[in-house]
Amino acid sequence: MGGDDALLPVEPVFLKSLRDHVYGLVRDAILAGRLKGGEKLNERHLASQLGISTTPLKEALRVLEAEGLVRSEPRRGIYITFNAGQAEEMMLARAALESMIARQAAKRVKDEDMAMMRELIVEMRAGLETVDVLQLIALNERFHNAIHEASGCGYLRRLQGGQNIYTHAARLSVLSEERERFLAVEEHEAIANAIAAREPDLAERLMRDHVIRSGEKHLLRV
Known part of the structure; x- marks a missing residue:
């Protein structure tokens, strides 16, 4: 079983949609490697950590099982099925999709698209000073979304959307390190420059x- 700090208690502001927030917390703990592949989940212990009853936890675990992150075995319990191999496959799928979307963006980008990317890079550089990791993650996601929008790709964007549950957790893991935050901004600016240059x-x-570079960094923690 993971350490007592594997999950944080649910904040009162989240009680409106308790199952969804519990699902998000447990999912992120699994994808970030704080709850390990092959590990058996102790539902009562997890519910106690989260400060909730087992009912919303059971509901959240059913969603996670449908996504293939956990497996329920009759009379034995619930086990985490997500592992480093699956994480690597998801990272490679994301790399393939994101790179093709960036390629199309370089062919189709408009001036207003580039203005948005440049503005987001300025905000990300300012965010490096405040060290607000969640804000940097949000800016990171907006930057990638700006590239998606510039690409004009519909089908590829729908495929990429299936990677979002992994992508957010990976960013949270990687961007928690100062060196990675600076490196990510430098890489984003280089990508924006290539798109701007068509x-x-x-x-x-x-x-x-x-x-791939940031994904491999995350894999070390899964």
Whole structure:
């Protein structure tokens, strides 16, 4: 069983949609590697950590099982099925999709798209000084979304949406390190410059390298 600090208690502001917030907390703990693959979950212990009853936890675990992150075994309990191998596959899938989207963005980008990317990079650099990790994650996600929007890709964006449950947790894990925060901004600026220069081959390569490098950093923690 994971350590007592594997999960944080649910804050009162989240009680309106308790199951969804419990689902998010447990999911992020699994994807970030704080709850390990193959581990048996003690529902009462987890509910106690979260400060809730077992009912919303059981509901959240059913959703996680449908997503393939946990497995329920009759008379034995619930086990985490997410592991480093699955995390690597998700990272590689994301790298393939994001790099193709960046390639298309370099072909189709408009001036207003570039203005948004530049503005977000300025905000990310300012965020490096405040060390607000959650704000940097939000800016990071907005930057990638700006590239998605510039690409004009519908089908690829829908496929990429399936990676979001992993992507957020990976960013939370990686961007918690100061060096990674600075490196991520530098890589984002290089990607933006390639898109602005309408260089699809370069944009594709830089995005793939960015996703794989940060993903491999996260894999060390899963």
